[in-house]
Amino acid sequence: MRPSGLPWILPALALVIGVLYYSIGYTGYISTLTWNGTDIEKLNVGLSNYVTALNDPVFWKALANTAVYFIATFVVQTALGVFFALILHSRVRLGTLYKIILFVPVVLAPAVMAPVFRQVFAADGQLNWVLDHIGLSALAQPWLAQSETALPVIMVITVWEWTGLTFILYYAAMGQIEPEMVEAARLDGAGNVRVVWDIVWPSLRGTTTALLMLSAISALKTFDIPYLVTGGGPNYATEFLGTLIYRQSIPQSNVGYGAALSILLLILALGLAIVLQVAGRERKR
Amino acid sequence: MFIETRRRRSRIVLQVLLTIAVLPYLFPLVAMVQGSLSGEGWTNYAKVLAVPGFILFFRNSAIIAFVTIVLVLGVTMLAAFGFSKLHLRGREIYFWALLACLTLPEVVLLTPLFVTASTLGLYNTYWAVIIPLAALQVPFAVLLARNFVNGIPDELFEASRVDGANVYQAFWHVILPLTRPILASIVIITLIAAWNDYLFPLVFLQDTSTQTVTLIPQFFVGQFTNDQTKVLASAVITAIPEVAAYLCLQRLFERGLAAGALK
Numbered sequence: 032m033r034p035s036g037l038p039w040i041l042p043a044l045a046l047v048i049g050v051l052y053y054s055i056g057y058t059g060y061i062s063t064l065t066w067n068g069t070d071i072e073k074l075n076v077g078l079s080n081y082v083t084a085l086n087d088p089v090f091w092k093a094l095a096n097t098a099v100y101f102i103a104t105f106v107v108q109t110a111l112g113v114f115f116a117l118i119l120h121s122r123v124r125l126g127t128l129y130k131i132i133l134f135v136p137v138v139l140a141p142a143v144m145a146p147v148f149r150q151v152f153a154a155d156g157q158l159n160w161v162l163d164h165i166g167l168s169a170l171a172q173p174w175l176a177q178s179e180t181a182l183p184v185i186m187v188i189t190v191w192e193w194t195g196l197t198f199i200l201y202y203a204a205m206g207q208i209e210p211e212m213v214e215a216a217r218l219d220g221a222g223n224v225r226v227v228w229d230i231v232w233p234s235l236r237g238t239t240t241a242l243l244m245l246s247a248i249s250a251l252k253t254f255d256i257p258y259l260v261t262g263g264g265p266n267y268a269t270e271f272l273g274t275l276i277y278r279q280s281i282p283q284s285n286v287g288y289g290a291a292l293s294i295l296l297l298i299l300a301l302g303l304a305i306v307l308q309v310a311g312r313e314r315k316r
Numbered sequence: 317m318f319i320e321t322r323r324r325r326s327r328i329v330l331q332v333l334l335t336i337a338v339l340p341y342l343f344p345l346v347a348m349v350q351g352s353l354s355g356e357g358w359t360n361y362a363k364v365l366a367v368p369g370f371i372l373f374f375r376n377s378a379i380i381a382f383v384t385i386v387l388v389l390g391v392t393m394l395a396a397f398g399f400s401k402l403h404l405r406g407r408e409i410y411f412w413a414l415l416a417c418l419t420l421p422e423v424v425l426l427t428p429l430f431v432t433a434s435t436l437g438l439y440n441t442y443w444a445v446i447i448p449l450a451a452l453q454v455p456f457a458v459l460l461a462r463n464f465v466n467g468i469p470d471e472l473f474e475a476s477r478v479d480g481a482n483v484y485q486a487f488w489h490v491i492l493p494l495t496r497p498i499l500a501s502i503v504i505i506t507l508i509a510a511w512n513d514y515l516f517p518l519v520f521l522q523d524t525s526t527q528t529v530t531l532i533p534q535f536f537v538g539q540f541t542n543d544q545t546k547v548l549a550s551a552v553i554t555a556i557p558e559v560a561a562y563l564c565l566q567r568l569f570e571r572g573l574a575a576g577a578l579k
Contacts, residue, residue, distance in 0.1 A: 035403055046451050047454055049451075050447060051417050054429055058427060114337070132341050144555075146533045147551055150544055151343075231318050276426070281519060286427045293423065294424075301419050
């Protein structure tokens with residue numbers, strides 16, 4: 032009979048339950064209060080914070096932004112990741128150099144890069160400077176100050192940051208494809224397009240599914256970039272649940288309302304993860 | 317391999333296409349360096365480095381990352397061993413209780429941790445950042461490590477027991493030395509998560525002497541009002557150790573972060 036594993040998993044359980052589950056429970060309790068976080072006086076208001084949230088246009092705006100952001104960044108990142116992986120698997124020179132350029136953004140802290148992006152996309156920033164100098168001055172505009180362009184800028188920054196990771200994963204997955212399969216297809220007269228579409232893309236399905244899950248969850252977790260680059264504005268154009276919860280909870284001290292939004296976010300994240308997991312299993316069958 | 321380029325010309329076209337496609341990835345980095353050198357030029361760097369306490373941000377980030385890594389590795393390896401090689405009733409229930417936390421956004425923890433940290437006197441200390449960071453990393457680290465330890469044959473563990481080793485010795489001398497690749501991945505994932513974390517330091521560290529590198533831009537916006545060039549110079553200096561660490565340990569970073577993505 033083997034010794035019991037319980038004492039061995041206890042430290043991990045204690046940390047996770049003591050910090051995470053405790054916080055979730057506490058958040059659930061706070062979500063029923065009207066409270067500023069420091070006063071001794073707390074007012075129990077039942078579920079009214081949730082009612083307020085569901086009637087709050089900013090909450091729905093943040094959800095819509097998250098959905099648009101998730102779909103756009105996922106599609107673009109997947110396309111770029113596959114594109115770079117395909118090219119770097121063929122005969123090009125200096126492959127490592129390109130790999131490094133793509134991967135450096137993954138390593139850099141978004142919080143450190145945020146001032147750079149504020150500068151690059153400013154009205155007198157480097158992007159407009161480049162557009163001026165390649166004869167596209169008509170396109171130059173105050174990217175961060177307009178509702179229509181601010182969210183796309185946040186998406187561009189996200190794609191910039193994460194393409195390297197998508198690329199590395201696809202690159203590794205492509206390394207698992209048997210060369211014989213590709214050669215056999217070529218002998219049958221398949222061209223590059225056919226090889227990529229019929230052999231490469233189907234064998235990347237596992238990676239794509241994993242990335243879909245990862246992108247969906249991290250879209251819901253988004254905070255650093257919109258908070259630091261646009262502050263959620265202009266006019267809530269780049270509001271995400273993360274920035275909304277932070278603003279309600281800390282600067283505005285509506286911790287009860289912030290907690291209710293947190294619980295809604297948690298339900299969404301967990302629900303989405305379960306749905307995607309189940310859908311992924313079904314497809315495998 | 318998948319794109320055949322028989323002729324020299326098509327090979328050149330591919331190379332040019334690739335080069336043009338990576339330019340946008342290089343652009344922000346070039347803009348960062350260029351911006352940091354405009355105005356007063358290299359003097360920007362001198363002035364940033366001369367700000368008293370600048371080095372403290374790096375020290376604080378290093379301490380926080382180091383302690384977080386030690387904490388995560390310790391509890392994770394014990395748990396992976398317990399889950400994988402020992403008798404555990406309700407094993408999957410415990411495991412799923414950990415896994416459910418993979419989806420947990422940091423922002424959900426803010427208010428409870430803020431209140432608790434203030435009550436316990438941990439506010440403005442490293443622990444206020446280390447403990448939640450470690451707790452958020454553990455579920456995934458356990459998932460990775462458990463999968464890895466599952467791949468180590470049970471016979472190896474049992475043989476050492478037959479040879480008279482007790483369970484601690486078996487863990488320490490037989491299992492742990494075999495887990496080095498996954499240890500490296502966990503270290504890298506935790507290092508990046510701790511070093512790059514912004515929200516916890518933002519909320520829990522108010523005193524500049526305890527703040528981390530991710531709060532540097534904000535500090536310099538206050539320090540040099542409206543002088544964007546100094547802020548960018550500080551961003552370059554902050555980015556250098558990260559880029560250097562990646563360049564030295566390319567394989568480890570790529571493998572570690574790739575493992576981190578495939579939850």
